[in-house]
Amino acid sequence: xxxxxxxxxxxxxxxxxxxxxxxxxxxxxxxxxxxxxxxxxxxxxxxxxxxxxxxxxxxxxxxxxxxxxxxxxxxxxxxxxxxxxxxxxxxxxxxxxxxxxxxxxxxxxxxxxxxxxxxxxxxxxxxxxxxxxxxxxxxxxxxxxxxxxxxxxxxxxxxxxxxxxxxxxxxxxxxxxxxxxxxxxxxxxxxxxxxxxxxxxxxxxxxxxxxxxxxxxxxxxxxxxxxxxxxxxxxxxxxxxxxxxxxxxxxxxxxxxxxxxxxxxxxxxxxxxxxxxxxxxxxxxxxxxxxxxxxxxxxxxxxxxxxxxxxxxxxxxxxxxxxxxxxxxxxxxxxxxxxxx
Amino acid sequence: xxxxxxxxxxxxxxxxxxxxxxxxxxxxxxxxxxxxxxxxxxxxxxxxxxxxxxxxxxxxxxxxxxxxxxxxxxxxxxxxxxxxxxxxxxxxxxxxxxxxxxxxxxxxxxxxxxxxxxxxxxxxxxxxxxxxxxxxxxxxxxxxxxxxxxxxxxxxxxxxxxxxxxxxxxxxxxxxxxxxxxxxxxxxxxxxxxxxxxxxxxxxxxxxxxxxxxxxxxxxxxxxxxxxxxxxxxxxxxxxxxxxxxxxxxxxxxxxxxxxxxxxxxxxxxxxxxxxxxxxxxxxxxxxxxxxxxxx
Numbered sequence: 001x002x003x004x005x006x007x008x009x010x011x012x013x014x015x016x017x018x019x020x021x022x023x024x025x026x027x028x029x030x031x032x033x034x035x036x037x038x039x040x041x042x043x044x045x046x047x048x049x050x051x052x053x054x055x056x057x058x059x060x061x062x063x064x065x066x067x068x069x070x071x072x073x074x075x076x077x078x079x080x081x082x083x084x085x086x087x088x089x090x091x092x093x094x095x096x097x098x099x100x101x102x103x104x105x106x107x108x109x110x111x112x113x114x115x116x117x118x119x120x121x122x123x124x125x126x127x128x129x130x131x132x133x134x135x136x137x138x139x140x141x142x143x144x145x146x147x148x149x150x151x152x153x154x155x156x157x158x159x160x161x162x163x164x165x166x167x168x169x170x171x172x173x174x175x176x177x178x179x180x181x182x183x184x185x186x187x188x189x190x191x192x193x194x195x196x197x198x199x200x201x202x203x204x205x206x207x208x209x210x211x212x213x214x215x216x217x218x219x220x221x222x223x224x225x226x227x228x229x230x231x232x233x234x235x236x237x238x239x240x241x242x243x244x245x246x247x248x249x250x251x252x253x254x255x256x257x258x259x260x261x262x263x264x265x266x267x268x269x270x271x272x273x274x275x276x277x278x279x280x281x282x283x284x285x286x287x288x289x290x291x292x293x294x295x296x297x298x299x300x301x302x303x304x305x306x307x308x309x310x311x312x313x314x315x316x317x318x319x320x321x322x323x324x325x326x327x328x329x330x331x332x333x334x335x336x337x338x339x340x341x
Numbered sequence: 342x343x344x345x346x347x348x349x350x351x352x353x354x355x356x357x358x359x360x361x362x363x364x365x366x367x368x369x370x371x372x373x374x375x376x377x378x379x380x381x382x383x384x385x386x387x388x389x390x391x392x393x394x395x396x397x398x399x400x401x402x403x404x405x406x407x408x409x410x411x412x413x414x415x416x417x418x419x420x421x422x423x424x425x426x427x428x429x430x431x432x433x434x435x436x437x438x439x440x441x442x443x444x445x446x447x448x449x450x451x452x453x454x455x456x457x458x459x460x461x462x463x464x465x466x467x468x469x470x471x472x473x474x475x476x477x478x479x480x481x482x483x484x485x486x487x488x489x490x491x492x493x494x495x496x497x498x499x500x501x502x503x504x505x506x507x508x509x510x511x512x513x514x515x516x517x518x519x520x521x522x523x524x525x526x527x528x529x530x531x532x533x534x535x536x537x538x539x540x541x542x543x544x545x546x547x548x549x550x551x552x553x554x555x556x557x558x559x560x561x562x563x564x565x566x567x568x569x570x571x572x573x574x575x576x577x578x579x580x581x582x583x584x585x586x587x588x589x590x591x592x593x594x595x596x597x598x599x600x601x602x603x604x605x606x607x608x609x610x611x612x613x614x615x616x617x618x619x620x621x622x623x624x625x626x627x628x629x630x631x632x633x634x635x636x637x
Binding site: 033036037038040041044045048049163164166167168169170171172175176178179182183275276277278279280282283286287294297298301302309313316317320321324 | 471472474475476478479480481482483486487488490491563567570571574575576577587590591593594597598604608611612615616619620
């Protein structure tokens with residue numbers, strides 16, 4: 001037993017508890033920040049939706065019919081929809097309802113927005129998970145290919161695919177893929193009604209394959225670019241040369257030593273792209289008729305359904321803020337260097 | 342002299358060394374290719390803006406509907422007999438206008454906000470960062486979508502919506518460097534000499550973050566073009582009959598199995614457009630930032 005171990009024991013424990021206090025403070029600050037941000041998000045969503053030309057009455061009855069209403073009927077309808085209240089009252093009324101789990105009711109279908117969201121959210125989450133999987137499966141090997149010889153032919157090929165993934169819009173890739181496969185292979189699983197994962201997993205996965213491939217292809221670009229520069233940086237470090245010098249097999253060096261140490265930036269980048277996934281989901285769900293949360297917003301916008309759009313956008317922003325918060329906290333746990341700084 | 346020292350510590354090259362930046366851009370393959378593609382796109386867009394297209398992009402010729410590419414109609418015609426080549430070029434001009442207006446707005450507002458948030462204290466910083474955080478809480482495309490549908494449909498609305506989405510990005514990329522510039526010796530010296538704050542900001546701080554802003558502008562241009570196209574594809578972008586690359590792809594979706602050219606031309610034009618801007622952005626970043634120089 002070295003003599004200094006016992007002596008430094010106390011200060012070590014103090015050091016740890018100090019680090020923990022600092023960490024707890026930071027975590028609290030991040031959480032408070034996230035809550036404040038969400039409040040701002042709620043205000044912005046509310047204001048945005050109030051500005052849309054036309055209101056709930058014109059959306060339900062059509063512009064002509066609502067123009068033909070008598071002033072009395074108009075006032076009654078405005079009172080019915082709560083449009084006669086001052087905006088601030090309307091806002092807090094809506095926020096109170098949302099916090100109580102009441103997200104409003106769709107005027108067209110009469111369904112509660114909470115039920116619609118609960119049905120749509122798992123579909124989009126499945127899409128996001130599959131897309132992330134495809135993005136990693138494409139992006140990480142491409143990054144390794146590129147980094148295996150910087151500025152060589154393999155690097156050029158890898159970077160070319162990365163550039164394509166960055167530059168081909170998902171709506172174009174989706175439309176081309178859909179047309180190509182249905183013309184030459186007469187295969188279009190999306191033509192049938194959407195199958196839910198739990199009721200018909202086989203058909204569901206067929207229907208999810210193309211949307212998640214398209215979304216994953218776009219995701220591969222940032223993963224590939226981040227991965228490539230992270231791998232190049234790790235490769236040039238001394239411990240990699242040491243491992244090579246020891247005679248470790250090249251593939252093992254690449255995976256155990258290089259890739260392992262380059263994972264943190266790759267994971268972070270993947271987490272950051274969650275927003276891209278949610279936004280991209282709007283486009284991809286529209287093309288492939290996937291009844292996810294993005295399509296719910298889009299249909300709501302087209303039909304001017306205040307309640308649907310307002311609450312759905314809020315739910316999306318909430319999940320985005322939560323994922324960012326979790327990524328941030330997780331990152332501090334994974335990488336001790338972030339914790340220390 | 343002092344400016345060069347700090348610029349080097351920031352990892353960017355400014356001032357007297359500007360000429361080599363262009364030379365460095367032209368030396369890299371991605372810079373060359375990016376410049377070439379962007380130039381082709383910009384020239385055709387300018388031509389379309391002055392009405393120099395082979396056919397009228399919105400004139401309908403019913404006899405010539407859905408013609409395959411031919412010497413008369415280079416890229417074929419659509420379901421209304423409109424020339425797809427002319428429409429693609431005019432669509433590029435529209436996209437480019439939206440992108441330029443959007444990115445200029447967000448670059449100016451975002452840079453001013455970012456510089457202020459970095460240079461001044463809490464009273465200025467806190468509200469700017471709060472707004473930035475709120476805007477960052479939305480997936481970009483969803484925010485653009487909601488904003489664009491909140492106002493009457495026109496290209497100005499689209500440009501403003503995209504601008505609002507990108508303001509926080511410019512705030513974030515400029516604020517960090519300004520934080521370190523504020524503590525640099527030459528800014529402190531300027532303060533001690535009693536220069537007014539506006540002079541310090543415009544003569545000493547802004548020129549030093551300009552390279553970062555330029556690179557960000559180029560990369561944002563490609564996102565703005567993609568966003569405009571995506572919005573149009575979703576039916577919430579540039580209103581018809583004005584040609585837009587996104588809505589051309591949307592129209593082609595139902596026609597493509599019998600008339601492939603309806604999608605091929607606008608699709609290829611979007612991809613070339615965005616590839617060019619991305620390559621130019623990468624090339625500029627490598628040329629302006631020595632840390633990226635060798636392996637970028």
